[in-house]
Amino acid sequence: MIKEEVREYLFNRGCRSKNLRKLLNLNFTNVTNKTYNVGEYDLPYVDAKITKYPDYITLYNDKKNYLRTERTCVAFYNYDSIFDGLLGIYNAIYYDVPELKNFYRERFSGVKYFITPDYSLCGDINHIENIHRLFRARIVSVWLTLELKSIVIPNITYSIPKIFQNMLDGMENCEVVAFSTKGLHGNGKSLSLMKAALKYTVDYLRNLRTVLIYTLSKNDDKICSWFEYATQRGVKLIIPDNRSRDSKLREV
Numbered sequence: 001m002i003k004e005e006v007r008e009y010l011f012n013r014g015c016r017s018k019n020l021r022k023l024l025n026l027n028f029t030n031v032t033n034k035t036y037n038v039g040e041y042d043l044p045y046v047d048a049k050i051t052k053y054p055d056y057i058t059l060y061n062d063k064k065n066y067l068r069t070e071r072t073c074v075a076f077y078n079y080d081s082i083f084d085g086l087l088g089i090y091n092a093i094y095y096d097v098p099e100l101k102n103f104y105r106e107r108f109s110g111v112k113y114f115i116t117p118d119y120s121l122c123g124d125i126n127h128i129e130n131i132h133r134l135f136r137a138r139i140v141s142v143w144l145t146l147e148l149k150s151i152v153i154p155n156i157t158y159s160i161p162k163i164f165q166n167m168l169d170g171m172e173n174c175e176v177v178a179f180s181t182k183g184l185h186g187n188g189k190s191l192s193l194m195k196a197a198l199k200y201t202v203d204y205l206r207n208l209r210t211v212l213i214y215t216l217s218k219n220d221d222k223i224c225s226w227f228e229y230a231t232q233r234g235v236k237l238i239i240p241d242n243r244s245r246d247s248k249l250r251e252v
Contacts, residue, residue: 038169046154056071074113113151116141116152131166154177155179158197164200171205174205176209182214211237214240
């Protein structure tokens with residue numbers, strides 16, 4: 001909420017109270033005011049409960065496959081510049097651009113499932129930027145849920161262990177999360193980090209029942225072995241098809 005002293009200050013200088021949200025670039029509070037904040041950095045609360053799971057995952061830039069099946073899920077496992085540019089979905093919300101928000105409503109029309117946008121976290125950038133990327137992902141997640149009435153599956157995003165203590169704030173009641181294995185093949189350090197993030201997630205989210213996995217590999221046994229910590233604790237793994245898995249056999 002806008003603090004009263006800020007409201008009075010601007011009003012006394014001729015700014016109409018009804019425009020304060022726009023004047024202060026606080027349009028994102030149209031989203032955050034419909035949920036609540038959790039943790040050290042006030043990350044917006046999200047929830048995810050599913051009875052029927054996605055059977056196909058398509059990427060943001062593959063629009064022709066958005067409605068490939070009744071339960072196709074749109075994921076944002078592209079380079080950030082593809083979905084987070086100047087005209088990206090977050091800026092549409094942040095600057096409250098009606099035409100741009102309508103563009104995304106129309107683009108995603110009929111989509112029933114999403115995986116939260118994967119705003120890339122990096123180990124060699126400012127920690128506050130990584131936190132802000134988590135925040136942006138939550139804003140878009142809540143907006144997609146409210147505007148499109150879609151199921152939005154939280155994406156587990158991480159860079160270094162330092163982010164673990166914050167990455168799940170506001171997800172405490174989630175029953176399903178998503179992981180991507182892109183970039184893990186042949187990279188022992190990244191695989192070890194993913195397994196650490198998985199362990200933290202399984203231990204922290206007490207209601208977790210399912211992990212949805214996006215992978216380019218057809219070797220499901222190998223992929224499942226990477227997520228063994230989850231299955232040993234009763235968490236179900238689901239590996240939907242995607243275009244890469246359909247078009248080419250790729251062994252891990």
